[in-house]
Amino acid sequence: MAADAGDSSFSSSSMEKQFGGFLQQLEQSGNLRDKIRAVAAEIESSTRVMHSCLLLVHESRPIPEVAAKAEAQIEVMKGLYGRLAEILRECPGQYYRYHGDWRTETQTAISMIAFLHWLQMGNLLVHSEVEQKLGLDSSEFGLDIEDYLIGICFMSNELPRYVVNQVTAGDYDCPRKVLAFLTDLHASFRILNLRNDFLRKKFDGMKYDLRRVEEVYYDVKIRGLAPIGDSTATKGPKHKHG
Amino acid sequence: MAADAGDSSFSSSSMEKQFGGFLQQLEQSGNLRDKIRAVAAEIESSTRVMHSCLLLVHESRPIPEVAAKAEAQIEVMKGLYGRLAEILRECPGQYYRYHGDWRTETQTAISMIAFLHWLQMGNLLVHSEVEQKLGLDSSEFGLDIEDYLIGICFMSNELPRYVVNQVTAGDYDCPRKVLAFLTDLHASFRILNLRNDFLRKKFDGMKYDLRRVEEVYYDVKIRGLAPIGDSTATKGPKHKHG
Amino acid sequence: MAADAGDSSFSSSSMEKQFGGFLQQLEQSGNLRDKIRAVAAEIESSTRVMHSCLLLVHESRPIPEVAAKAEAQIEVMKGLYGRLAEILRECPGQYYRYHGDWRTETQTAISMIAFLHWLQMGNLLVHSEVEQKLGLDSSEFGLDIEDYLIGICFMSNELPRYVVNQVTAGDYDCPRKVLAFLTDLHASFRILNLRNDFLRKKFDGMKYDLRRVEEVYYDVKIRGLAPIGDSTATKGPKHKHG
Amino acid sequence: MAADAGDSSFSSSSMEKQFGGFLQQLEQSGNLRDKIRAVAAEIESSTRVMHSCLLLVHESRPIPEVAAKAEAQIEVMKGLYGRLAEILRECPGQYYRYHGDWRTETQTAISMIAFLHWLQMGNLLVHSEVEQKLGLDSSEFGLDIEDYLIGICFMSNELPRYVVNQVTAGDYDCPRKVLAFLTDLHASFRILNLRNDFLRKKFDGMKYDLRRVEEVYYDVKIRGLAPIGDSTATKGPKHKHG
Structure with missing residues (x-):
């Protein structure tokens, strides 16, 4: 090991500086993640409400009645995905860095929205239609x-x-x-x-x-x-x- | 369910079209991932060679002798990270989508390079120095x-x-x-x-x-x-x- | 421990020689295994295509129509088993050494081929008939x-x-x-x-x-x-x- | 399904014949496996005795004393491997079919024999030496x-x-x-x-x-x-x- 006193003291100071920078960057991405998780929790909450509505079809309630309430939740989700997109706009190119924080909730949301669509139309809700319903824009914040x-x-x-x-x-x-x-x-x-x-x-x-x-x-x-x-x-x- | 024959047959055809598109996109990202994994395997192989060199310091072999061989592997890795960056250039903004496919290998590589640096200099190899050694450019393909x-x-x-x-x-x-x-x-x-x-x-x-x-x-x-x-x-x- | 300097240094050299030989042999069998796995992956891929064809019988599609496409895959598999046999010819007496690398795929293939045969003939495809269909030769590379x-x-x-x-x-x-x-x-x-x-x-x-x-x-x-x-x-x- | 009465009855009879053949073959290989396992159990028993002997070196008993008893077990094992080789001679080319039935016991035996050799000689017992000690012949029944x-x-x-x-x-x-x-x-x-x-x-x-x-x-x-x-x-x- 070639280190002598000078090296070590130099190292110590550049180390501090570097970790100071890391502190800022990790705080930044930690805060971003907190914001994302907060929105994801609201999406999850909205899918639970929507699920409750949709469960009524198993009790043979008329589809239009069921759909009205469920569709209201799609509007709620649209707003939430708008907020997600806005948050992600702060860090371009990092969609997939935080993807894990909203993907489970999104998969559930898709399943509800597609089930409702099928109940109403009898066919598959395609990818572009979901994006449209949720106000997503593939060029910016799309649906994986x-x-x-x-x-x-x-x-x-x-x-x-x-x-x-x-x-x-x-x-x-x-x-x-x-x-x-x-x-x-x-x-x-x-x-x-x-x-x-x-x-x-x-x-x-x-x-x-x-x-x-x-x-x-x-x-x-x-x-x-x-x-x-x-x-x-x-x-x-x-x-x-x- | 409001489906009648017309809807369903319409759906069937638009379904096929959509899944045909997915097939292409999934193949594309699957191929990309295969390429990335192949390079990551070469990085892993290079870190193993470097590890073998570095183990000799535990037998009290002179550091310059150990370093010469180990440094040759850093050059090999530099080439490999260059190839990774090139592959990722095909899909801008998706660094973090595939990040999991090279991160373990990279962490091991960092540990070797930083240990070698410490043996030679007695201080911590800072983040920007690793990027420089591996030819990484934070604005494009940086080190997380x-x-x-x-x-x-x-x-x-x-x-x-x-x-x-x-x-x-x-x-x-x-x-x-x-x-x-x-x-x-x-x-x-x-x-x-x-x-x-x-x-x-x-x-x-x-x-x-x-x-x-x-x-x-x-x-x-x-x-x-x-x-x-x-x-x-x-x-x-x-x-x-x- | 009776070791003295002479023994240990003798050992060190004969150790190196032995491990050098092992390196070659392990590489050889590793490469063989890679070749086998590549063919097994193709067999698996072919069984998946065949499965897709056979699924149509559940939709009451006419058996001759279903069979035509499915039989084409048996020909594909025949070619692949020919390649497996050729690879194994390099290492006589080691069929069971690598057996684990193709057996799952083979079991699936058998299930498809026997199901198709039953659809066409109404009876069980016997072992010798499968070997014949796949071009297998019990004396050399048979079906377990x-x-x-x-x-x-x-x-x-x-x-x-x-x-x-x-x-x-x-x-x-x-x-x-x-x-x-x-x-x-x-x-x-x-x-x-x-x-x-x-x-x-x-x-x-x-x-x-x-x-x-x-x-x-x-x-x-x-x-x-x-x-x-x-x-x-x-x-x-x-x-x-x- | 094209089956009619004739097919089915034909099938039934050829089925019985085939399964009758399988019964014989499975019994044969089952019996072989039983014989192999019986010998493997004896090898395991011998390694346990040898282990007991070798444990005495941790109590600082003189190596020659320890070695004498342990070497007697190598002779026992030699006899057992001779019996294994003889059993396997019945089914040429199937060494690896039954390999799993003696490999664990063999690995333990190797570890004992190599430890004893190291105690006596201070160097590594090489592969060919183990084969010699156990009377194994690579061309017929060798050590993997x-x-x-x-x-x-x-x-x-x-x-x-x-x-x-x-x-x-x-x-x-x-x-x-x-x-x-x-x-x-x-x-x-x-x-x-x-x-x-x-x-x-x-x-x-x-x-x-x-x-x-x-x-x-x-x-x-x-x-x-x-x-x-x-x-x-x-x-x-x-x-x-x-």
Whole structure:
């Protein structure tokens, strides 16, 4: 070791200076993170309210009634994502540095919004539509594709329960429609070459949703409860669901 | 559910289109990640070679001899970080998206380079000097502060062993110098308001290094082996080590 | 310890020589393993494509259409197993040394190929037929019996879902046929004296497939949906299914 | 499903025939495995006896006395490995199929035999010497390199305890010798490019043995207990340990 007194004392002073700088930078990023987490907590709170609204569809409450309250939460979230975008504007190029602090909440939000959309429209809410609903702008603060896809997987997990409750309430045509949708969705995911990660695992769970819905459809069909004349059209070779 | 045949078939087609786009984007980021990981593996391999060189200081081999071989690896790493920066240039603003794929290797590299520097100069290699050695440019592809600090904690873990082996080889002044350095370093880290994370945990480990070095210094002093006249100057209130 | 300077220095040199030799041998087997894993990854990728094709039978797509695409993948796999055999030819007698690197992929491949065969022929694809389809030669690079049997267990897991979806689509004779096949298959496995291992566990799962198919057959029979005259012949004492 | 009565009955019979064949083959390999395990259990039992003998060196019993009893076990093991080789001769090319059934026991045996050799000779027992001692023939039933290396890592784990007890018993030159040996051994292992597996993990543990021995050597040196004049020669630049 070549150090002598002079070196060490020089080192000591430049060390202090450097750590003083670090202190500032770590405080800055710590504060930023605190702000982000505060907003993420509000997003989480809003998704919980929205979830409570959506649960009513399992009690066969009319969709328009359910939707009205749920949509109000989308507006709340839009405001919150606006605040997130603003906070991130302070540190350009660091979206992915703090991404972990809002991604779980966002995945849940996507699943709710996509489920509501499906209830209303019967089709998949695409990525650009979610961004629009939440006021997100891909060029600045966009919605990560994997977060969107994980959210869609979570939405799929809601469908078996929905089908069971709809059949209970006397809607015997519901399993056919859900099955058609879920079959298409599952096939679309299979296009993706998912690597071995969290998304792949979530997608693997979708097949259990599919099977459960198939089982419900089976129950309805075998008892002759399904509306007449749907069997050939439902799962025809070209996915035209009549 | 408001879906009728038209919606569903519309959805099916727009679904396919969307997932086709995702396929491309996921492939792109997957390929990028593969490239990054390949370079990170080469960095890891280079740190292992450098580690082998540095281990020789524990056998009391002369520092210049050890340094020559070790420095050659810094040049290798510089080339590799250049390639990383080039790969990341393809996707501006996504440094932190892929950060997890090179950070462990980088922390190890920092620990080696800082240990070598300390062996040669007796003081702390500061952040800007590491960037310079590795050809990193903060405005483009810089060295994350936390990675730097974690690397420094790893370097600290090497010091007790070094002191023990130096004393064994008859260098009784080494504990004093190392203790002065480690005391300053520990004090500098204490300035930082570390939150509850990986870095805090690594820093908490540094106190064991400090204690072990204190014990060795104690052993040397109590046996009258330390060079005469060093006692007051070593740990004075202003960290001036004379 | 009897070591003196001479011994130790002798040892040091013979140590180096020995480890130099090990380096070569470990590199060799490491490279071989890398080659094997690369081919195994391609086999896995091919089974995923084949799986996507086969999933269409659950949507009641005509078997010949499904089979055409799926069979193309068997040809792909045949090529890949040819490459595996060639790689293993470099190291005679070491099939089982590297077996762990392709066995999972092979078990999945077997399950697909046997399922396709069953869809086309209604009977079990025997071990020698799989070897033939994949161009394997038992005297050189054959198909491990346990891998074959585990693959068949995996195939069995597909059958309940297939039956459910066939009944939904109006094929009320399917449960009887599947039940006859699965009953025979289960009985055949019971001949084997399986020890406490992975295969035994997989086989234990087959009974759930059997029960589910029995339940579907029961549903069909109790509702008078099964074709007339099939009841006695189905599960006769000698497994003659008339 | 194209199956009709004929197919199914044909299938049933060819199924039975196939599974009858499997029964025989699985019994055969099951019996072979039982025989192997019985011998492996005897090897394990012999290593336990040998371990008991070797433990006496920690009580500073004279090495020749310890060695005599321990060597008797090597003869026992030689006989057992001869029986293993004979069993494996029944199934050429399947060494690695059953390797898992004797490898743990073999690794332990290697560690004992190499420790005894080191006690007697002060240097590393090389791979070919172990094979010779155990009557193994690489062309037929040899000693896997990784098993040898793992056994050597286990042997290294014995050394810190040995050094501590030798120093306690008054042999102050022991730490120097062990440290020289372990430093060379550690350096030799580092030549190998170990991948991320069991062996790598075991080797990573060797550094703790090394550090512990360094600490003991330090204790001896700092107290002036080490024989005079050994410091420069021990860890000189060319690993000549005088």
